[in-house]
Amino acid sequence: MERMQGEGEVDLEQPSPLTDKEKMMIQDSWRKVFQNCDDVGVTILVRLFVNFPSSKQYFSQFKNIEEPEELERCAQLRKHAHRIMDAINTLVESLDDSEKVASVLKVVGKAHALRHKVEPVYFKILxxxxxxxxxxxxxxxxxxDVAAAWTKLLATVYCSITAIYEELGWTKLSTTTG
Structure with a gap:
């Protein structure tokens, strides 16, 4: 495994590349998930915000909404959930095209680092x-087995996003230990 250093505080291990079998398992499972993409996306974001309330700080439109049911009905949350699911869909459809995957992750990483100023740890939490x-x-x-393939994919995404953050000069890659 290749090791990447993050500001001298964290060691991020770049997972080995996905095997053809893992790619197939991810794509097969995703087809079933994506049939319900809006509901699944909303469930994911509501769970994120309920379990990790600090993650709402980046969303002015709904950062003060406390009730999960109200979050579920929030049009802005539903719209963002759809964008997340579309981005995941593009990644899953492009697993055999590393340039396309890198391009999508670069756009997402740059936007979240520069425009939204989201701490990269939230990608790991998500x-x-x-x-x-x-x-x-x-x-x-x-x-x-499918969960293990997804874990590997999402670890790869997180490592790629943090590498983009580093390239952009992001300095808060982890909380300081001390």
Whole structure:
């Protein structure tokens, strides 16, 4: 495994590339998930905001909404959930095109670092929420092997995003230990 240094505080291990079998498992499972993309996306974001309320600070439109039911009905949240699901869909459809994947991640990374000023750790947190929701909502689809493939993909996404943040000179890649 290739190791990447993050500001001397964190070691990010770049996962090995996805195998053809892992790509196929991700794509097959995603087809079933994407049929309900809006509902799944909303579930993911509501879970993120309920379990990690600090993540709402980046969303002026709904950062003060406390009730999960109200979050679910919020048009801006639904719109952002749809954008997230579309981005994941593009990644999943492009697993055999590393340039396309890199391009999508660069756009997402740059926007979140420069425009939205989102701490990169939230990509790691979101990855965990995505895995949790997919496992709960699609237990017959997201088997342990499929979950392992998704874990590897999302770890790769996180490593790529943090590398983009570093290239942009982002200095808060982790909380300082001390």
């Amino acid at each position: 990855s965990g929420v995505i895995l949790e929701v997919l496992g709960e909502e699609f237990p017959n689809v997201v088997t342990p």
